Amino acid sequence: MTELHKNLINGEWVGGDGADNINPSNTNEVVGVYARATQQDTLDAIAAAKAAFPAWSHSGILQRWEILSKTAHEIFARKAELGELLSREEGKTLAEGIGEVTRAGQIFEFFAGEALRLSGESVPSVRPGVGVEMTREAMGVVGIITPWNFPIAIPAWKIAPALCYGNTVVFKPADLVPGCSWAIVDILHRNGLPKGVLNLVMGRGSVVGQAMLDSKDIVAQTFTGSVNTGRRVAEASVKVMRKFQLEMGGKNPTIVLDDADLKVAVETTAQSAFYSTGQRCTASSRLIVTEGIHDQFVAALTEGIRNLKVGDAIAKDTEIGPVVDPGQLKQDTDYIEIGKGEGAKLVVGGELVKRDNPGYFLQPALFTEATNQMRIAREEIFGPVAAVIRVKDYDEALAVANDTEFGLSAGIVTTSLKYATHFKRNAEAGMVMVNVPTAGVDFHVPFGGRKGSSYGPKEQGKYAAEFFTQVKTAYTAAG
Numbered sequence: 001m002t003e004l005h006k007n008l009i010n011g012e013w014v015g016g017d018g019a020d021n022i023n024p025s026n027t028n029e030v031v032g033v034y035a036r037a038t039q040q041d042t043l044d045a046i047a048a049a050k051a052a053f054p055a056w057s058h059s060g061i062l063q064r065w066e067i068l069s070k071t072a073h074e075i076f077a078r079k080a081e082l083g084e085l086l087s088r089e090e091g092k093t094l095a096e097g098i099g100e101v102t103r104a105g106q107i108f109e110f111f112a113g114e115a116l117r118l119s120g121e122s123v124p125s126v127r128p129g130v131g132v133e134m135t136r137e138a139m140g141v142v143g144i145i146t147p148w149n150f151p152i153a154i155p156a157w158k159i160a161p162a163l164c165y166g167n168t169v170v171f172k173p174a175d176l177v178p179g180c181s182w183a184i185v186d187i188l189h190r191n192g193l194p195k196g197v198l199n200l201v202m203g204r205g206s207v208v209g210q211a212m213l214d215s216k217d218i219v220a221q222t223f224t225g226s227v228n229t230g231r232r233v234a235e236a237s238v239k240v241m242r243k244f245q246l247e248m249g250g251k252n253p254t255i256v257l258d259d260a261d262l263k264v265a266v267e268t269t270a271q272s273a274f275y276s277t278g279q280r281c282t283a284s285s286r287l288i289v290t291e292g293i294h295d296q297f298v299a300a301l302t303e304g305i306r307n308l309k310v311g312d313a314i315a316k317d318t319e320i321g322p323v324v325d326p327g328q329l330k331q332d333t334d335y336i337e338i339g340k341g342e343g344a345k346l347v348v349g350g351e352l353v354k355r356d357n358p359g360y361f362l363q364p365a366l367f368t369e370a371t372n373q374m375r376i377a378r379e380e381i382f383g384p385v386a387a388v389i390r391v392k393d394y395d396e397a398l399a400v401a402n403d404t405e406f407g408l409s410a411g412i413v414t415t416s417l418k419y420a421t422h423f424k425r426n427a428e429a430g431m432v433m434v435n436v437p438t439a440g441v442d443f444h445v446p447f448g449g450r451k452g453s454s455y456g457p458k459e460q461g462k463y464a465a466e467f468f469t470q471v472k473t474a475y476t477a478a479g
């Protein structure tokens with residue numbers, strides 16, 4: 001009998017019905033059994049976070065620094081083990097899994113330091129003898145809802161700043177991948193986080209997520225996930241006048257210009273489009289290529305895709321792990337059929353691959369002859385599927401790149417300083433990448449998009465304070 005991983009509510013591990021966490025590389029393998037919280041568990045978690053807030057928000061920065069820093073060091077020390085857990089529950093390769101765990105450690109380390117760097121401003125009032133101070137204070141109980149595609153990095157980049165600035169937390173990880181979330185909550189708990197400061201409620205969105213969204217006691221809600229769920233978070237949050245922050249979809253372009261270094265173009269687009277099985281909101285699924293390099297680029301990328309090794313996430317030579325679950329696999333293969341039906345040409349990949357273990361293996365797919373009006377160029381697929389759109393020149397490329405409802409990340413591959421500079425200024429995206437992939441971001445600088453991709457302040461880096469704190473302006477007249 002596999003041990004049940006419980007929810008953490010008010011410092012106590014609380015059981016309940018368990019659900020199997022299945023390995024997408026081998027569906028016969030149960031990674032672990034994780035409790036599913038009820039509506040009552042969620043209400044208890046919110047009440048615990050509310051009760052813990054006054055003390056935690058007035059706690060010393062030394063205590064916060066120490067807990068976050070110890071957590072970072074435990075994550076680093078256990079990165080091989082946690083990286084394997086991540087790869088087994090989500091399906092990204094072991095190298096990607098260990099990389100993501102390392103990133104989580106770095107995020108905790110960064111925000112441990114931010115606790116010590118909390119600062120404000122002090123200015124004279126326009127009234128003589130009066131001073132004005134501006135300080136940042138914690139929000140209160142923060143709700144955190146995270147997606148399945150980054151099982152440890154996204155929880156880390158929301159939990160670490162929430163705690164650093166003195167908030168208490170109710171945390172609901174994706175139902176599909178609770179393992180890494182359970183592990184970081186366990187680490188924080190053992191490293192001395194007071195009871196009620198961080199509460200873990202694993203389970204379904206319709207039960208746990210809904211109870212969180214309905215609660216007036218959650219005063220700030222951060223969410224990364226689908227556009228549809230993001231809209232629900234927004235609507236529910238406005239109803240109770242709660243602050244909210246959304247990171248949703250992307251349909252990120254990468255422009256390849258005639259003057260690009262072909263090797264850089266192929267490496268950058270293959271990485272952006274297909275690694276992590278294309279399951280990143282920063283993935284690039286629209287490759288906008290100018291005429292002069294188009295055929296050469298397509299030939300080289302096609303060759304590269306043919307050689308990509310798709311297989312068990314844990315196997316040494318695997319480059320592309322499985323798709324996360326049957327629902328996502330169906331979405332990917334449906335879009336491949338839609339692309340064919342729309343008249344795009346499937347030049348490589350798109351077929352299911354058989355391996356020794358039963359898993360959701362899909363060979364990365366590349367379409368050419370696509371237009372920006374096709375559904376495969378407008379809707380987020382969230383799988384290893386990309387489409388090449390041929391354009392005349394840079395001006396047309398830029399117009400096509402910006403012709404999307406999304407605006408998370410946008411890339412260009414060029415050796416021209418003129419076009420690179422123009423693109424950085426004119427790309428309608430929160431993040432612009434010149435000669436680097438659209439996906440795979442640093443942990444110490446802001447992350448987030450524009451238009452339909454994001455709502456509210458950026459995440460990560462010192463900008464995270466915008467969401468996780470509120471500013472107070474205090475006037476003092478000397479005695």
Ligand code: UN1
Pocket residue numbers: 147149150154224247279280281282438439440441
């Ligand atoms: C990255 O590209 O390194 O859900 C991070 C996502 C993003 C994170 C991407 N919020 O894919």
